[in-house]
Amino acid sequence: MNSSVIELRQTPGSELWLEIDSAIPFRISADCAGDMGPSGEPAPHRERVLKQSGFDPACVLGVRQTHSTTLCDLRSGPPEPGGVEADGMIFDISRFAAGVTVADCMPVLLMVDGSVVAALLHSGWKGTGIVVNAVDELRSITGASASSISAILGPCICGSCYAVPAERAELFRSRFGVDAGWRDGEGESYIDLRAANLRLLEEAGVARATVVRNCTVCDPRLGSYRRDGSEFRRMLAVAGPFGE
Ligand SMILES: [Zn+2]
16 A cells, blocks of 8 residues: 655634645634534534635534544435434545544545545544545445545554553454554553554555544644543544636
C-alpha cells in the first residue's frame, strides 16, 4: 500500500475549519468552532456553524454513533426521522456531505476511483475494524476491487498520548500488529489507532492511504476528550461537496 503522511492546515478564509488539501473533500471543525454536538441528533450550534460555512445542514448526513463496526447505507439520502445507530455511512459524495463527530477517535474517508460512492467512518478503539466492513461494502456495491479504493485517515489521538490498560494494548498488538499496541520501559501501555487501521487497510488490499499526522491531544487547534476531560468539545469531520 502506498501511504503518505500529511499535515492539517487552516482552511483558507475560515478559522473554523482545518483541511488536508483542496483536492481532498474532507474537513474537520477546529476546537475554536465549539462543540459540534452528538452526531445524528439535533445540535443547534452545529447547524449554526455549518450554515455560516455555506453548508446546508439538512444535506449533511449523520448517524447516532455508538462505537460499533456497523455501517448504514445512506446513498438515497438522510435516514428516517429519529435517526439510525451506526458508525459508518455509505453515501453518494457527489450529492451529499456526511459528518461524524470525533474527539480523539479517528474519522476515516474511503473513496473509490471512478465512483461517487464513498464511506465516512468513526473509528475509535472499540470500533477498530470498521474499515474492513466498509471496504467489503464498497466493493460489493460498486463492483470495484480494493485496489481502486483510497483511504484518508483523519486526525486522532497519537500512540504516544494514548495510554490504555495493559489488556487493551495486548489485544491491539495481537490483532493489529506490534506497532498497534505496546508497553514502554516504565510499564505504561499504549495503542496506536493509525497503525491498527493502516494494517487493516493494507491487509484488505487498499491501494493508497493518506494519513493526517496531527494528534488531537498535541495539537491545540483540535478537540480532545483525553486532554480536556469534561470540558471537551466534539469536532465534526465532514466529507463531501463543499459548494464553493
Ligand atoms: Zn499526541
